[in-house]
Amino acid sequence: MSMRNLKYLLLLGLGLAIGFLIGSLGSKTSSSDLDSADMLNVPQVWTCSMHPDVRQNEMGTCPLCAMDLVLEHNKNGGGHNFLELEPHHPLFTQIETSLVSNDSLFKAKINLTGRLTTNPETDATQTILFDGRLDKLLMNSIGDFVKKGETIGEVYAPEMYLAQDKLLTSASYQNTHPKLFAAARNSLGLWRLTDEQIEMVLKNKKPIMDFPLIADVSGTVTEVLAKEGEFYTQGAPLYKVSDLSLLWVELDAFENQLGLIEKGRMLELEFAGNPNLSQKIKVDYVEPILDSNTWTTRVRGVLVNKNRRYRPGMLVRAKIAVNDTDPSFLSIPKSALLWTGNESYVFKKTIGSKGMIFQPVKVGLGRASEERVEVLKGLQAGEEIVTEGVYHVDATAQLYAKRSFMDVLPEAGLLERVHENGASLEKETLKPLLDNYLLLKDALVASNFELAEGILKDISESLKELEDNALIVGNIVNVKTVLMTMKRQNDLEGYRLGFKKLSTEMVSLLKRQTEFNSTLYIQFCPMADGNKGGFWLSREEQIKNPYFGNEMLHCGSVEEVLK
Known part of the structure; x- marks a missing residue:
């Protein structure tokens, strides 16, 4: 072999070695790039x-x-949408999980509220039968009982007087002109005079000046419409009556309750004004149209009221017990749910490479009982979910920079928020929660961390009475999440950031209330939360800033007044 060929072989070998080395390095870089690509997802x-x-x-x-x-x-492996924790993580001591299963028997208890009303089928209106002046009205008080055929008043009617005078005139020649006499007599019948009254006129040979009014219907007077001394035309209403032996029970049902209410269901009634009274009746009618203002529909039953113990206008509560057999029914505890206002989520637990994975799953819900709710989509039987401590999971996700449902709490457009349910709350519903919120506001104004810490516990207690209110369940879940986050803070700054979110929910809640015991002011500081701005509520028009305390006590302005 020549020296030249040997050089070529050496160069070729060297090139192959360098190529292999570069290829090897390239494959390592490719593997690293693949890992980076996974991270970019x-x-x-x-x-x-x-x-x-x-x-x-x-x-x-x-x-x-x-x-x-x-x-x-990320402080924790995996994607942004799920949380993976090692088995020894402290979170596992704060939560409980269970398997999703099919329930062959669906049990529920629905609570409804409403009022007793008169039965429109027995309602009637007494009218005046001819033009005249109402000189006397005997049935002039609500509650008076009227019996059909009895005298209820007296009317002076000029035309009636003339008709009687014509009868007396024709009576003088009734033997020679019997048809004229018969016509005059029959005309009085058209005026609703009885035969006895006509005979009395003929006997006394004198017209009746104040003509007696006779009741057309029986019942209890529910409304008086006429006054003595006034002139009324034929057909004018004098008063309204109703048969109070049969009353209607009219209840308001929300849209998510309608799947459990049907004709024939048994209603167990309780009366707010008299807890000793109780009654059981059946659902007689469910209104097919939903009220667009209150997002409720009317559920009705008929109450027998023979002893007149029940009165129209009484407040009534009703419970419906449901026990339906449904082999395909899939349900989970309500405690497993995280509400974001318009959507519902649960945390599904699975096994990962390093430990346990918690992933939020959106679920579609159906019928609900006091403790459980039907799942229509999102879960299958056999899957494991967090049933107790979902707020701890969400809070841990936030600490690890994962998806947190705290992120969906609204921060902007507070005064223009549109609610998913337009019905109004009763006047006193939010009072305990509002009172504790205002105490927390005062503690932050005073920059008193220890006092604020104690008030957070009182706010949590005041939420318990609101948990079952279907109108505001989304807001209450959000408030719980905010409180959970605030309790982990160790300084005023952390409390004040949480107070901003809490104020957002409180304003949202109070916008659902139509009446207030006292004036409330929605106030705003543009410099709160690092110049992002923050709202709060106050009973005083004077600005006392909870976000800065004495440092900037009067920074802010009144944005809206609730009365």
Whole structure:
């Protein structure tokens, strides 16, 4: 072999070795790139080192201090939408899980409220039968009982007087002109005079001046419409009556309750004014149209009231017990749900490579009982979900920069918020919660951390009576989530950030109330929360800022007044 060929072989071998080395390095880089590509599938969050509440999905500068944003690294493996924890994590001591299963028997108890009303089928109106002046009305008080055929008043009717005078004139020649006499007599019958009254006129040979009014219907007077001394035309109403031996029970049912209410269901009645009274009746009618203002429909039953113990206008509560057999029924405890206002989620638990994975799953809900709710979509029998401590899971997800349902709580457009359910709350519904909220506001104004810490417990207690209120269940869940986050804070700054979210929900709740015991002021500070601004509620028009205390006590303005 020549020296030249040997050089070529050496160069070729060297090239192959270098190529192999580069290829090897390239494959390692490719593997690293693959890992990076996997990480790129996870939504990246850019935040500010000085203001961690600033979170953006792209590079930029902080809107508060103009510092460059830095990429937030996940403290926990996996994607942004699920949380993976090692088996020894403290969260496992704070939660409970259970398997989703089919329930062959669906049990529920529905609570409805409403009033007793008169039965329109027995309602009637007494009218005046001819033009005249009402000189006397005997049935002039609500509650008076009227019996058909009895005298109820007296009327002076000029035309009636003339008709009687014509009868007396024709009576003088009834033997020669019997047809004229018969016509005059029959005309009085058209005026509803009885034969006895006509005979009395002929006998006395004198017209009746104040003509007696005779009742057409029997019943209890429910409304008086006429006054003595006034002139009324034929057909004018004098009073209304109703048979109070049969009353209607009219109840308001919300849309999510209608699947459990049908004709024939038994209603167990309780009366707010007299807890000793109780009665059982059946659902007689369910109104087919939903009221667009209250998002409720009317459920009706008939109550027998022989002893007149029950009165129209009485407040009534009704319970409906449901025991339906349905082999395909899938339900979960209500405690497993996280509400975001318009959507519902649960945390599904699965096994991961490092431990347990908790992933939020959107669920479609159906019928609901006091403790459980039907699942129409999103889950299958045999899957494991968190049933106790869902707020702890959500709070842990927030700490690990994962998807948190705290993020869906509204921060902007507070005064223009549109509610998913337009019905109004009764006057005193929110009073205990509002009173404790205002105490918390005062504690933050005074910058008293220990006092604020104790009031948080009182707010949690005042939520218990509101948990079953279908109108505001989404708001109450949000308030619970806010309180859970606030309790983990160790300083006033953390409390004040949580108070901003709490105020958002409180304003939303109070917008659902139509009456207030005292005037409330919705106030706003544009410098709160790093110049993002924050609302709060106060009974005083004077500004006392809970976000800064004495540092900027009077910073803010009144945005709206609730009366």
